[in-house]
Amino acid sequence: MCGIVGFTGRQQAAPVLLDGLSKLEYRGYDSAGIAVRDGESLAEVVKATGKLKNLAEKINGGADLPGSCGIGHTRWATHGEPTQVNAHPHVSGNAKVSGSGPVESEVVGVHNGIIENYEELKAKLIGNGYTFYSSTDTEVVIKLVDYYYNKYKIGPIDAINRMMVRVRGSYALALMFKDYPGEIYAARKDSPMVIGVADGETFLASDVPAVLKYTRDIYYIDNLQSVRLLPGEAHFFDLNGDEVEVECTHIEWDAEAAEKGGYEHFMIKEIHEQPRAVQDTLASVIKDGKIDLSGAGLSDDILKGVSEVRIVACGSAWHAGMVGTYVIEDLAEIPVRAEIASEFRYKKMLIDKDALVVIISQSGETADTLAALRAAKANGIRTLAIVNVVGSTIAREADNVLYTLAGPEIAVATTKAYSAQLAAMYALAVELAFVKGKIGKNDYKYYIEELQALPEKIDSAIANKERIQWFASKHSNANDIFYLGRGLDYAISLEGSLKMKEISYIHSEAYAAGELKHGTISLIEDGMLVIGILTQGELMEKTVSNMAECKARGAYLMGVTADGNYGIEDSVNFAIYVPRADEHFIGSIAVVPLQLLGYYTSVAKGLDVDKPRNLAKSVTVE
Numbered sequence: 001m002c003g004i005v006g007f008t009g010r011q012q013a014a015p016v017l018l019d020g021l022s023k024l025e026y027r028g029y030d031s032a033g034i035a036v037r038d039g040e041s042l043a044e045v046v047k048a049t050g051k052l053k054n055l056a057e058k059i060n061g062g063a064d065l066p067g068s069c070g071i072g073h074t075r076w077a078t079h080g081e082p083t084q085v086n087a088h089p090h091v092s093g094n095a096k097v098s099g100s101g102p103v104e105s106e107v108v109g110v111h112n113g114i115i116e117n118y119e120e121l122k123a124k125l126i127g128n129g130y131t132f133y134s135s136t137d138t139e140v141v142i143k144l145v146d147y148y149y150n151k152y153k154i155g156p157i158d159a160i161n162r163m164m165v166r167v168r169g170s171y172a173l174a175l176m177f178k179d180y181p182g183e184i185y186a187a188r189k190d191s192p193m194v195i196g197v198a199d200g201e202t203f204l205a206s207d208v209p210a211v212l213k214y215t216r217d218i219y220y221i222d223n224l225q226s227v228r229l230l231p232g233e234a235h236f237f238d239l240n241g242d243e244v245e246v247e248c249t250h251i252e253w254d255a256e257a258a259e260k261g262g263y264e265h266f267m268i269k270e271i272h273e274q275p276r277a278v279q280d281t282l283a284s285v286i287k288d289g290k291i292d293l294s295g296a297g298l299s300d301d302i303l304k305g306v307s308e309v310r311i312v313a314c315g316s317a318w319h320a321g322m323v324g325t326y327v328i329e330d331l332a333e334i335p336v337r338a339e340i341a342s343e344f345r346y347k348k349m350l351i352d353k354d355a356l357v358v359i360i361s362q363s364g365e366t367a368d369t370l371a372a373l374r375a376a377k378a379n380g381i382r383t384l385a386i387v388n389v390v391g392s393t394i395a396r397e398a399d400n401v402l403y404t405l406a407g408p409e410i411a412v413a414t415t416k417a418y419s420a421q422l423a424a425m426y427a428l429a430v431e432l433a434f435v436k437g438k439i440g441k442n443d444y445k446y447y448i449e450e451l452q453a454l455p456e457k458i459d460s461a462i463a464n465k466e467r468i469q470w471f472a473s474k475h476s477n478a479n480d481i482f483y484l485g486r487g488l489d490y491a492i493s494l495e496g497s498l499k500m501k502e503i504s505y506i507h508s509e510a511y512a513a514g515e516l517k518h519g520t521i522s523l524i525e526d527g528m529l530v531i532g533i534l535t536q537g538e539l540m541e542k543t544v545s546n547m548a549e550c551k552a553r554g555a556y557l558m559g560v561t562a563d564g565n566y567g568i569e570d571s572v573n574f575a576i577y578v579p580r581a582d583e584h585f586i587g588s589i590a591v592v593p594l595q596l597l598g599y600y601t602s603v604a605k606g607l608d609v610d611k612p613r614n615l616a617k618s619v620t621v622e
Contacts, residue, residue: 002029002073002074002075002076002112002206003020003021003024003025003029003073003074003112003205003206003207003210004024004071004072004073004110004111004112004172004174004193004204004205004206005017005020005021005024005071005072005073005203005204005205005206005210006070006071006072006174006184006186006203006204006205006229007020007068007069007070007201007202007203007204008068008069008070008182008183008184008201008202008229008230008231009068009069009198009200009201009202009231009232010068010200010201010231011068011201012062012063012065012066012067012068013036013062013065013067013068013069013070014034014036014059014062014063014064014065014067014070015061015062015063016062016070016203016214017034017036017062017070017071017072018034018052018055018056018059018061018062018072019213020072020203020205020210020211021034021055021072021073021074021210022052023207023209023210023212023213024074024205024206024207024209024210025052025074025611029052029074029075029076030049030050030075030076030077030082031047031048031049031050031074031077031082031083031084031086031087031088032047032048032051032052032054032055032072032073032074032075032087033045033046033047033048033055033072033073033075033087033088033110034046034055034059034065034070034071034072034073034089035070035071035072035089035108035110035176036065036066036067036069036070037067037069037070037176037181037182038066038067038068039067039181039182040181041067042105042178043089043091043105043108043176043178044065044067045089045091045108046058046059046065047084047087047088047089048084048087049082049083049084049087052074068182068231069176069181069182069183069184070176071089071108071109071110071174071175071176071184071204072089072110073087073088073089073110073111075087075088078114078137081135085133085134086134086135086136088109088110088111088136088138089108089109089110090108090109090110090111090134090136090138090139090142091105091107091108091109091139091142092105092106092107092108092142092143092145092146093105093106105178106146106149106150106177106178106179107142107143107145107146107149107175107176107177107178108142108175108176109138109141109142109145109173109174109175109176110138110173110174111137111138111141111142111171111172111173111174112171112172112191112193112206113169113170113171113172113189113190113191114137114169114170114171115137115138115140115141115167115168115169115171116168116169117167117168117169118137118141118169121140121141121144121166121167122140125140125143125144125147128147130143130147137169141163141167141171141173142175144163144166144167145159145160145163145175146159148162148163149177156175156177156180156183156228157185157226157228157237157241158241160173160175160185160187160226161226161237161239161240161241163187164187164189164224164226164239165239167189169189170189170190170367171187171188171189171190171191172186172187172188172191172192172193172206172221173186173187173188174186174193174204182230182231183228183229183230184202184204184228184229185226185227185228185229186204186221186226186227186229187221187224187225187226187227188221188222188223188224188225189223189224190223190367190370190393191206191365192206192207192220192363192365192392192393193205193206193220194206194207194208194211194218194219194220194221195218195219195220195221195227195229195234196211196214196215196216196217196218196219197215197217197219197232197233197234198214198215198217198232199232200231200232201214201232202229202230202232202233202234203215204229208251208389209408209410212253212408216250216251216252217248217249217250217251218248218249218250218251218391219234219236219247219248219249220246220249220391220392220393220396221236221246222236222246222396223393224238224239225237225238225239225244225246234246249390249391253408257407257408264603265411265599265603265609265610266410266411266610267413267415267503267599267609267610268599268609270409270410270411270415270416271415271416271462271592271595271596271599272462273406273407273416274415274416274419274458274462274592275455275458275459275462276455277404277405277406277407277416277417277419277420277423278419278422278423278454278455278458278588279455280405280406280420281404281405281406281420281423281424282423282451282452282454282455284403284405285402285424285427286427286448286452289445289448290448291427291430291431291434291448293402293427293428293431295402296384296400296401296402296403297399297400297401298384298400298402298431300435302382303431303432303435303436304435304436305354306334306354306355306356306432307334307335307352307354307355308334308335308336308337308351308352308354308355309328309335309336309337309355309356309357309358309432310336310337310338310339310344310351310355310356310357310358310376311324311325311336311337311338311339311357311358311360311425312338312339312340312341312344312357312358312359312360312369312372312373312376313338313340313341313360313361313366313369314340314341314342314361314366314368314369315414315498316362316414316417316418316421316495316498317360317362317366317369317414317418317421318338318339318340318341318360319418319491319492319494319495319498320360320418320421320422320425320495321338321339321358321360321425322338322490322491322494323422323425323488323491323492323587324336324338324358324422324425324428324429325337325338325491326487326488326491326584327425327426327429327488327584327585328425328428328429328432328433330584331429331430331432331433331438331439331584332429332432332433332436332438333433333436333438334436339372341366341368341369341371341372342368344372344375345368345371345372345375349375349379349381351376351379351381353380353381355381355382356381356382356383356384357372357373357376357381357382357383357384358383358384358385358386358425358428359372359373359376359383359384359385359386359387359394359398360385360386360387360421361385361386361387361388361392361394362387362388362389362406362409362414362417362418362421363387363388363389363392364385364387364388364389364392364393364394364395365389365392365393365394366394369394370394370397373385373394373397373398374397377397377399382399382400383398383399383400384398384399384400384401384402384428385397385398385400385401385402386402386403386404386421386424386425387401387403387404388403388404388405388406388409388417388420390403402424402428404420404421404423404424405420406419406420410610411609411610412502412503412610412611412612412615413499413502413503413598413599413609413610413612415499415595418495418591419458419588419591422587422588423451423454423588426451426584426588427451429584430444430447430448430451446582447582447584450581450582450584450585453581454581454585454588454589457578457579457581457589458588460578460579461578461579461589461590461592461593462592462596464576464577464578464593465596465600467576468576468593468596468597468600469596469600471558471574471597472596472597472599472600472601472603472604473600473604475529475556475601476504476601476604476605478506478528478529479506479507480506480507480508480509480523480525480528480529481497481500481506481507481508481509481528481529481530481531482508482509482510482511482520482523482524482528482529482530482531482550482555483496483497483500483508483509483510483511483530483531483532483533483594484510484511484512484513484516484530484531484532484533484543484546484547485510485512485513485532485533485534485536485543486512486513486514486536486539486542486543487536487539488535488536488583488584488586488587489513489532489533489534489535489536489539489543489587489590490510490511490512490513490533491587492533492535492587492590492594493510493511493531493533493594494510495591495594496510496531496533496591496594496595496597496598497509497510498510499594499595499597499598499599500594500597500598502598502612502615503598503599503601503602503607503609503612504598504601504602504605504607505605505607505612505613506601513532513542513543513546513547514542514546516546516549516550517546517549521549521550524550524553524555525553525554526553526554527554527556528550528554528555528556529555529556529558530547530550530551530555530556530557530558531557531558531559531560531594531597532544532546532547532557532558532559532560532572533560533590533594534559534560534561534565534568535560535561535562535578535583535586535587535590536583537583540561540565544559544568544572547559547571547572548571551571556573556574557571557572557573557574558572558574558575558576559571559572559575559576560575560576560578560590560593560594561575561576561577561578562577562578562579562580562581562586562590563577563578563579563580564580565577576593578590578592578593
């Protein structure tokens, strides 16, 4: 949520800031603003509500704002309405900062996150002569830095460190000080922030795509660290104010990977990139016909000792965990439970000491998932992170890390990252089963071959998109859609339903088909679309029977099944066939038409596919 950028260097800052913010639009926002300094002149602050283009028009694409040092922000409203006054940047001075103009202020800043004790801090500051023009917690934290900076006559790093000790909550904070032209100061706790350094220029952002155009050498600020940025330099400090070394991470994928590449939307581009994401992820762990998890720090001895698995995640990552639950339990024959991170983090940790807690997150920064990771570690339970972003907070803090190789995912609705997570879960399941002696060498070889065949089969499923596009255009005016399945099919239906609701704004729900008669069937009305996922042979007949009950009450039926199950056409109104695969893994193929259905429904309704309303790509606050 929200986006932060910063730049100090030789070129004009405003166009760089606008370009960086455009790369972060996928994170979700309702207003935007930048602050730029030209040498020792006052900071010029410009804000606008709505789309980033509104801000760009105000400053002629950045051309009207001279200066080579600046910070920018796209805001997702939390404290305070999405107004121009509440938009960032905020200042430490008492003058109301709304539209644009130079500001006579000691400190100017932008902030992601939530300050939990901002009301207490605000009261303290009011008692010390500060007044407030906005309803935001951000203005409070910037004025708090100003308070320490001026009261104790200390430098920016010391003032920021005093603020970090006093503040409760999460934040990524970027600041400019009047007395330090050409410099940017930043700090973080739980909210992500990265630094990029190139020849004579330094970049700051809340996510890597914002700086990839300029550099692929990235530094990740650690929790409770601060940083001083000068042109071509970055100096990191701990909470004591001592300078510390931070390792540089080289990003392998380039800026073009974060561009549309001729596709109408990022989402459809990323759907087409799924075969590659799955292939690369599998290739990273399958070596010479064997699954090798040593790169993730998981030896055979560690895996043999795993007594149970808890999979913890949010949203689509949790759906991937649901698939993993069925596959691991069936193959490795150990207890597995997938839990929603926001629930898991507050529960008593009644888990066996030899359990493995698998943490799944595309960004590696999801707030609830990160808190769940820390809770598991505090109880001495081994954690394995499945993440897509190298150097992310979850990746750094987990005991073991298995990276998915999906590359940058820009659309809010995940597709290729989800598919890569499934691939990682499959590899973990097969290796657990093998080292525990639950499958023999022949089965082990068979499952690996089935995994390696997935990318081509996913590509074949994508090739059927025109037929799904036609179907979506016929049902884009639906008010309600139900998804049904049993076992693994239920887990896949959860993801299909989410893809539909989040980008088409159609109410959709996924149900375990056996629960239909326990209340849900009362909602079936004439013409309602019911989608059945029918890939599990032993369960298919029962699900078809449940769908027939819906049809008898006027529902229109769509079925997704494997090639060869042509008898399904006698039971449903519209059938989609996907390439046949081992039933443990076929969900990776069956989810593709569900992704395409959600995408084409959104397109047919003329909606913003990549940036659906009220949603953000990375949920970095609770």
